[in-house]
Amino acid sequence: MTEKTESAAAVTEESLVATCEGVVRDYLAHRGYEVHAGDGWSCDCEDAPIVATDGDETVLIAVISGYEEGSARMPELNVGAAEFAIMRRACLLYLADHGDVDAIRHDVVSIVVTGERQAKLRHLIGAWQWAERKD
Template identity: 35%
Template sequence: MATVLSHDLARAMGEIRPDIVAGNLADTYRGDDARGCSGLLTDRVSWVFVDTVPEDAQGAFADAYGPVAVCHRVAGPDDPTPKGPDTFCRVTPEAIARAASDLIDDGTRATAVNLAVSYLGRRGYRVLERDWVCAAGTVDIVAVDPDGALVLMSIRHRVAPGATDHEQLGTVAVEAEERRAMRKCCLHRLVEEREGGDQPWESTRFDVLGLTFTGGPDVRLRHLVGAVSWDSD
């Protein structure tokens, strides 16, 4: 049976995602023999529990794929409550590190979107949808501002302990390809609402919200209003 110990997983994670660190990751033993490891990995915003020898996951999965490791998001370092289903992967340091990294990224993005929605609500915006999907792509948030304008928003986030306002400015840059995609998404949205008989909007624009998790209780946020114009490339 494959064995992945805490130092194996820490090494693989350091090579794949050096920004993700171990919490209480430790080896597990049967008698004097180390059989694997379990514990927490985090980017300091989201937390994932990893067990490289889950006793209750070895049956059907082991029969089909060989030994498996299990990961799932948890509420925090002091709260083991799962925040989603288990993710199973092969028992190799690289596979476990990638699975944990994906879960952490999903959790941190969800936190960023939740904070963005809270921010918008306090400023009088009405959020219509999250992760709205159309033929041209996905829009993180569709909202209506206090003046009645339809706003399509891109949410950017990063984890940067000790970041300054100047360092955060890069999180709101919009590349040409994304500008074109956002304009197409807007047209799809307007057509969809017209066909559905929804009310027309006073105007339409594209915003970017950049959030930086600085490693403490504060989150730096920058709201770029009108980040993309209809006339830009």
């Protein structure tokens, strides 16, 4: 999920994505998440570039990255029904692969790089979530 403007011609999509994912990992660690080592998780065309733990919850994090030199606007979080269905499927597939998970959610982080060492970030917590009931 990447957005680029014409002024970003010198920034490759691959380097932008890597930079944004690195910033998001640092942000999550600063917020107290335990960010899992490795390159995320992928299964059957569903992926989460970042997997973390927030308390007792496993968190799959999708990163929407963009580059807009000098932009003053906040990053957009356009998450519609199709994206929610993808997040639900990813969480359920993750649960099928990891039987020890009692609670899982899918977050979305939108980040726009606005210049050298400058970025704006928005974090949608719990775009989709599931927890095992313990009655």
